Amino acid sequence: MGTKLARDFIQSGTSNVTRQILTLNAGAEKRLRSGHHWLYANEVDTSKTPLAGIEAGSVADVQDARGRTLGSFMINPNALICGRLISRKAGRELTRSLLKNRLKQALAIREQCFENPCYRWVYGDSDGLSGLVVDRFDDILSVQVSTAGMEAHLPMILDLLQRLVQPKGIVLKNDGKMRAVEGLPSYVEVAVGEVPEQVALIENGVQFHAPLISGQKTGWFYDHRPNRALAAKWSAGKRVLDVFSYLGGWGITCAAQGAAEVICSDVSNSALSGVMENARLNGCDDRVSTIQGDAFDVLDQLNQERQRFDVVIVDPPAFIARRKDIAAGERAYQKLNEQAMKLVNYGGLLISASCSMHLQAQRLNDIIRSSARKLERHAVLLAEGGQGADHPVLPAVPETRYIKSLFTQVTPGL
Structure with a gap:
């Protein structure tokens, strides 16, 4: 939406929002009453209140099968999540x-x-x-x-x-x-x-430059901030491998706060150029290097070279975008963590992160456990991390909790 349209809208002060009423199927209100914010299209009693014809982006009051108000919702009849909560009160608009x-x-x-x-x-x-x-x-x-x-x-x-x-x-x-x-x-x-x-941005006292227009998502990933801080604390004087590094959020934080050596790996050359720029920005470029390539290929290469690290960090993109991807995604997480664990010095740390909302925290624990058993390692979970305070979690909306990070010490099998 262009800036001219923005000015026209602001000057007019008008809105095309229209009021509708949607009735749910019997029993479909339970999740909403428990605190969730989303309404699914198959929960609407379309025989009484059809979704068809409602303008996408309009606002409607939603009620249960007995006519009791559940709140005001933004509506999009063309999406599976057809309603998103504005207020638990009826008659509210996005004023x-x-x-x-x-x-x-x-x-x-x-x-x-x-x-x-x-x-x-x-x-x-x-x-x-x-x-x-x-x-x-x-x-x-x-x-x-x-x-x-x-x-x-x-x-x-x-x-x-x-x-x-x-x-x-x-x-x-x-x-x-x-x-x-x-x-x-x-x-x-x-x-x-x-x-x-x-x-420019500052995270955990470390300076970074991020490309907003050409960068991934909104340009930077603030969500792992507390986990990066803990990783840096436990990496002082250590040799660190940061896989899926992007601009070095993990690796540069470790280097800037005392890691002896950091290798950042990413498939993108432009991202790795950003890593080195951020290393120079923090005066630690003499202790930072990069490897360009597919993460699985890089891990294979490092294992063939018998390289070992005190800290190995794997923070991949979401391998599970949809529920139907869960099985394939979990296999990818399994392979990734096995390859990464092989590179950890005995007594060292594997930091396994995930941004897949559909990967349950317990499943990531299971993947670490099974990887350790297969490789005959003794894995001890030292800490678990979630998302930072700028990504607050709604307890009734599990979809708002997506970040997971396991800090596991790896030693020889008992």
Whole structure:
């Protein structure tokens, strides 16, 4: 959505939101009453209240089969998740006041938790703004919208973001896979001011440069921040391998905080150029090197060379994007962790991370356990990590909890 359209929308102050009422099938309200925020299309009693014809991005009141109100929802009749909660009260809209209050509440939490203005300012449902992600890089914002409801209110959101923090620039990274599911176009666009190709950020006291416009997702991954801090603490004086490194979030943090040697591996040459730039930025480039290639091939190569590391970090992209990918994805995690564990010096640390929401934490534990048994290693779990405070978890919405990180000491088999 272009900046001119944003200005026109803001000046007009109008909205195309229409009020609808949807009735659920008997019993379909249980998950919503327990605290979940999403409504699925097969839960709607379409014989009473058809979804067909409802405009994507409009707002509807939802009620159970007995007519009891469940709340106000953003609706997209063309998506499996056809409703996303706005409020437990009926008759609520995504008004300017509501959006402003939730943006301010989310900002206050992050300002309380982080010393520097570098964090995920908005994390969708957890901040009452389903389908909206805002990452902050000091005075630059990266915004990602994944639902029709939020897309309809994007001009107003952009205006509020500007008023709340006065950024120099805002980029819309609206090229995520979920947009196609919602029937939305894919685009990347500078919506406000100027956005440089490289932006500066500070994480765990370490400086980084990240490419917002050409980079992955919103440009940076803040979600593993606490796990990177723990990895760095336990890597002082150690030899470290960071696989799927991207820009070196894990590896450079370890190097900057005292690791003796860090090797970062990624399939992308441009990402590895970013690794070395970030190493120079922190004055540790003499202890950082890179290997370009497919992660599984690189691990095989290092094993053939009989290389060993005190700390091996594997933080792959989501191997399980959908439920139907679970079996194949778990096999990939199994292979990855077996290869990585072979490279760990006895007494060393395997840090196995995952961003796959569909990979349960216990299954990752099982994968580490079975890898250790197959390789005749003794694996001891020292710590488990989750996502940072800028990715808060809604207990009733398990989909908001996706980050897992296991810190496992590996020794000879007993």
